[in-house]
Amino acid sequence: MTTPRKRVLSGMQPSGLLHLGNYLGALENWKGLQNEFECFFFVADWHALSTNYADTSRIREFARELLIDWLAAGIDPAKATVFVQSRVPEHAILHLLLSMIIPVAWLERNPTYKEKQEQLKERDLGTYGFLGYPVLQAADILIYKPDFVPVGKDQLPHLELTRELARRFNSLYKPVFPEPMEQLTKFPKVLGTDGRKMSKSYSKTMVTDPARVRRQDPGNPDLCPVYDFHKIFSLPMIQEQINTECRTAAIGCIDCKKLVADRVVQRMTPMWDARARLSKDPAHLNDIVTEGSRRAGEVAKATLHDVNGAMKI
Numbered sequence: 001m002t003t004p005r006k007r008v009l010s011g012m013q014p015s016g017l018l019h020l021g022n023y024l025g026a027l028e029n030w031k032g033l034q035n036e037f038e039c040f041f042f043v044a045d046w047h048a049l050s051t052n053y054a055d056t057s058r059i060r061e062f063a064r065e066l067l068i069d070w071l072a073a074g075i076d077p078a079k080a081t082v083f084v085q086s087r088v089p090e091h092a093i094l095h096l097l098l099s100m101i102i103p104v105a106w107l108e109r110n111p112t113y114k115e116k117q118e119q120l121k122e123r124d125l126g127t128y129g130f131l132g133y134p135v136l137q138a139a140d141i142l143i144y145k146p147d148f149v150p151v152g153k154d155q156l157p158h159l160e161l162t163r164e165l166a167r168r169f170n171s172l173y174k175p176v177f178p179e180p181m182e183q184l185t186k187f188p189k190v191l192g193t194d195g196r197k198m199s200k201s202y203s204k205t206m207v208t209d210p211a212r213v214r215r216q217d218p219g220n221p222d223l224c225p226v227y228d229f230h231k232i233f234s235l236p237m238i239q240e241q242i243n244t245e246c247r248t249a250a251i252g253c254i255d256c257k258k259l260v261a262d263r264v265v266q267r268m269t270p271m272w273d274a275r276a277r278l279s280k281d282p283a284h285l286n287d288i289v290t291e292g293s294r295r296a297g298e299v300a301k302a303t304l305h306d307v308n309g310a311m312k313i
């Protein structure tokens with residue numbers, strides 16, 4: 001008998017166009033995961049409403065672009081279940097049920113609640129949906145009973161809240177939800193560069209070590225955002241060479257940036273080409289989402305059945 005594969009759940013909000021940092025941080029990780037685990041990857045379009053409810057004009061477009069990016073980057077719908085949150089209404093039902101049991105204080109102490117309100121001062125985020133989005137997030141996760149969830153360090157408090165909510169549900173009624181573990185993403189964060197538009201000309205605008213003002217000044221790669229790109233895109237040999245030559249001013253920033261920009265373009269070109277092909281075939285995209293949402297819905301329905309049984313409703 002074969003042991004079932006462990007299950008992984010991850011999503012992204014369609015609140016803007018993907019940039020290179022997302023591609024490297026999340027999608028490279030997802031590509032590895034889909035070969036090893038049973039993966040559910042979803043577009044969290046309802047989440048985008050929590051901060052963009054006043055202007056929903058581009059959510060559908062962003063959702064579509066996000067899916068195209070995933071597929072172009074190598075997410076394979078034959079291996080992973082790729083779907084859109086709003087096509088699986090069970091997420092909303094579980095959100096409602098969990099909202100009955102979560103203490104408001106848990107939401108108010110959420111560190112990102114106040115932070116994000118500060119950052120997005122121009123929007124009125126005094127809404128129930130914004131306060132409660134960690135409950136929706138918990139529902140998104142728990143409904144698939146995943147073994148683990150890939151997260152960045154900044155999202156750990158949210159996952160902890162999901163686990164607390166699972167424990168509360170399990171102790172109030174009966175054990176339904178396993179507590180999902182985190183899988184920390186291993187790629188370093190790079191600047192918010194739009195991967196779609198990145199080209200050789202972009203290298204001219206990249207910021208370097210601020211202390212290196214003149215060509216003959218030695219630099220410090222540890223303080224330079226360009227070197228972060230080298231760490232991801234360049235061969236170890238080149239990284240070492242730049243590390244040394246930067247510190248002795250043997251290489252200038254212009255040449256250094258050109259080297260990395262060439263590597264980025266080389267690596268991203270297949271993705272850009274795949275994007276162009278996928279963009280021309282909306283029917284194919286729709287088929288993928290329909291099938292993925294159907295598969296996700298089957299799992300979500302089974303969990304909801306257990307939840308209703310435990311709650312005797």
Ligand code: SF4
Pocket residue numbers: 208209212219220221224225226227242246247251252253254256257
């Ligand atoms: S040489 Fe390269 S690593 Fe050094 S400061 Fe310039 S751009 Fe950054």
